[in-house]
Amino acid sequence: MGHLLVIWRLAVRDLCRHPGEALVPLIAVxxxxxxxxxxLALTTATETAYAKTRAATAGPDVTATLAGESPLAGKLTQAPGVVAYAGPYxxxxxxxxxxxxxxxxxxxGRDTAxxxxxxxxxxxxxxxxxxGAVIERGFAQALGVRVGDVLTINQRSLPVVGIAISAANAVYPGSxxxxxxxxxxxxxxVWLTAADAKAASAGAVGVRLLYLKLADPAATRQFVRFVSTQDFTGETWVQYRPWPQTVEDDARMLRFLGPTLVLGGWLLAVAAAVGLAALVALRATRYNRRAGLLKAVGATPDTVAAVLLAQYLPLTAVATLLGLTLGAVTAPELTDPSAGLITGVSMPASGTVVAAAILALVVALSSTVGPVVRAARRSTVQALTDAASAPAHPSGITSATAYLPTSLLLGxxxxxxxxxxxxxxxFGTAAIAAMITGLLTFRSVPVKELDFGTxxxxxxxxxxxxxxxxAITVALGVLSILNTLVLGWSAAAQARRTLTVVRSLGATPGQVVTALCVAQSLAALPGLLLGIPAGLVLYWSVSIEMNLxxxxxxxxxxxxxxxxxAATAVLPAWLHTRGSAGSFLRADAA
Known part of the structure; x- marks a missing residue:
């Protein structure tokens, strides 16, 4: 317990000393x-919302649509398994x-009772x-109708006296x-009284709607097969609608939204991992010195690694809880775009919790394990002195860049x-490029309006x-800007000795700033080449049309x-050049 307590105290102390750095992974994850x-919540949200609506409205298990004054209604109400009914209306x-x-x-036409x-x-x-007329809530929302407005049906004007929801039919626009x-x-x-409906029909034959409640709601499809094959229909046209079919129709409202959010979550995870990796690289010197101090007082490499990782795992756990809570609270706003169902906050499913935890751990461990292990394996003397590593350039880079301008050469x-x-x-650039490509592809397709007649x-x-x-694109854009700032600061910090020597040899601050921007831009180019086709593939994976x-x-x-x-990289690069080269050299010598 004492061992764990020491690790915990060191991790908490580091977080308290650098709270700003802790916000980067916390917000991103x-x-x-x-x-x-x-x-993931939207995969089952429609069924949950429909179940709430069905319970609150005594929703039918089967809706039978009958042609005209059919004697079939009486037979259906007496069919095996039927325990209650309403209509035919x-x-x-x-x-x-x-x-x-x-x-x-x-x-x-309905009864007032x-x-x-x-x-x-x-x-x-x-x-x-x-x-008076009552209008379905989703339909009313689309039209901007409120209580007190007047609607006209076959030259008959009726005021809207209420707005309601029902589980007997699919939500707007399929109600x-x-x-x-x-x-x-x-x-x-629209619902009217039976007398008003007859008067407003202008002699239309119409249909009769019969709502059936079964003893076993799970056996609706078996019931429909039974009454369809037995002598219930005769020569009369009838259409049966079991409640699972209504759920399927309602779920089509979200068939593209759920997968889009899941893919967006993983793209945001990539951006979060990039930001966390940049932050870890920025803190590399601090890790090395802390590892050296811990080893000097007898800590093993495993203990050193545990201390360095401990400051990220609590943040990851907190971020996971915050993300799950935020997702659960926001889900009802997306569950029912047509406002035709009863929604509410519910606990995330166990599968959602597991997937969220896996995503958070992947982000945290993929970005931190490598630098932490390297810091733990360094010898005590190397860690305490933090000696500069020798430049490692690919073979041929010197001859290839020898005749470039100074800024490009350094970059x-x-x-x-x-x-x-x-x-x-x-990878960070690829994530935002993929999302923007998907958004542009979606926007390039003309949006078909819903035809409601006239x-x-x-x-x-x-x-x-x-x-x-x-929203996902904006979130990725914000994370990308933050990542570029952290990456730029990390690049400037890690190249401080090199750039200071270059400045002492005559390079201007402007050339140094340009060099750092060039380095960032060169890293973004392969990201664009990867992100654009990836965005098309991701869009095609959730869309039914392969548009370009x-x-x-x-x-x-x-x-x-x-x-x-390039513009975002200017700020950390400019901050690096504010001091004179001599001051940096004196600081390194000290």
Whole structure:
């Protein structure tokens, strides 16, 4: 216990002495875990939200749509397994006019009394009454309808007295369940009293909606097969809709959003790993000296490695908890884009927790294990003196750069001297390039509006996916800027002796700054070459269409990324050149 206590105290003391450095991995890992949690949560979020809505509205297990005045309704209510029912209710599909829109909608006549099956939950206003209409919440949100607005059905004007949700039909834009035979088009849902529905139908034959509750809700498909094969239908047209089919239709609203967030979470993890690796490289000198001091007082290499890793593992654990919490709290906002279901905060599933923990550990260990092990293996004398390592240039680099201008010569050599840092920077650039390529590909495809008859409405699924892509891209952009700053500072710190000697030989501060920017830009180039095709592959993996963005957009985005990398690298490079070369040489000699 004493051994662990010493490790813990040393780790906590280091975090307290450098709280700013602790924020970099904390924020980066939190954002990555939160995005991954959101993506994984959406895989089961629709079913969970539907179950809550179904329980609150006494949702049916099977909805039967019957043609006209069919005697089949009486037979179905007596079918084996049916324990309760409501209806049949008269319904018809027509165009309604509200707030300047002419849109298709199912109009269903209901009783004012509470129904035993499918009693829509009123979220605003009241339930149907004579001369008043209730509109489905998702449909109302898309149209901007509020209680008190007036809608017109076949020249009959009715005020909206309530807004409600139901589990009997799919959420908007697929909530028109009164279209009868043939393929169904997009539409909404409006409830009236039975008398008002008949009066507003203008003589339309319409359909009858019968809502059935079964003794075994899990046996809905078996029930549908049974009544379809037995003598229940005769010559009458009937369509059965079991509740699992409604869940499947609702889940299509999120079929691209979930995978996009999962991929975004892993791209953010790559950016977080790059930032953490840059931070570890920046603290390499401190690690070496601490390792030397610990070894001088008798610590083993394993103890040294444990002390150096201990300051990252608690941060990783905290970031994982924060990311899971943030993802769980944010998930309800994305679960139901059409506002047709009851959502709420729920605990992440065990699989989500495991995936988040794995992602956080991969980020932390992939960035820290190598430098920590190297620091622990160094001899005590080497660690305490922290002697400068001899430059390691690839063969032929001297002759290849001999005739370049001073800034380019220094930049190329700095780039070649630290291949590990260059690879890390390239992966960071590849992550943001992949996300921007995916966003540009998505934006290059014309967004198809939803056809509701006379009027068209925006596709809320595409709008939500666009917002998610933009949010992930912005988060990656912020992390990339932060990573570039840390990488630039790390490069300047590690090349301090070399650049000081170069300055003492006549190089100007501007040439040194340009050299550091060139080194960062050279590392970004392979990242672009990797990120652009990777972004296309990732986009195609979650999309049903293999589109290509305009090459002009891709070229412009690549140029912006390179300029942003170079511009961001200016600050740490400029800070490095603020002091005179003589002061640095005197500090090194001391």
């Amino acid at each position: 939190t954002v990555a875990v939160a995005t991954l949690t959101l993506g 008269f319904a018809f599909s027509t165009a309604i006019r509200v707030r300047g829109f002419d849109v298709r909608s199912a109009v269903e 509470t129904a035993p099956v499918d009693q829509p939950l009123v979220t605003e206003g009241t339930w149907v009454r004579d001369g 028109d369940n009164a279209q009868g035979r043939g393929p169904s088009d997009y539409g909404g849902k 190329v050599r700095l780039f070649a001297r630290r291949p590990g840092r260059a690879v890390s920077a390239a 009027s068209t409405l925006a596709d809320i699924r595409a709008a939500q996916l666009s917002r998610a892509l933009l 963005p305009p090459m002009g957009w891709v070229a412009a985005a690549s140029l912006v990324i390179l300029l942003a990398v």
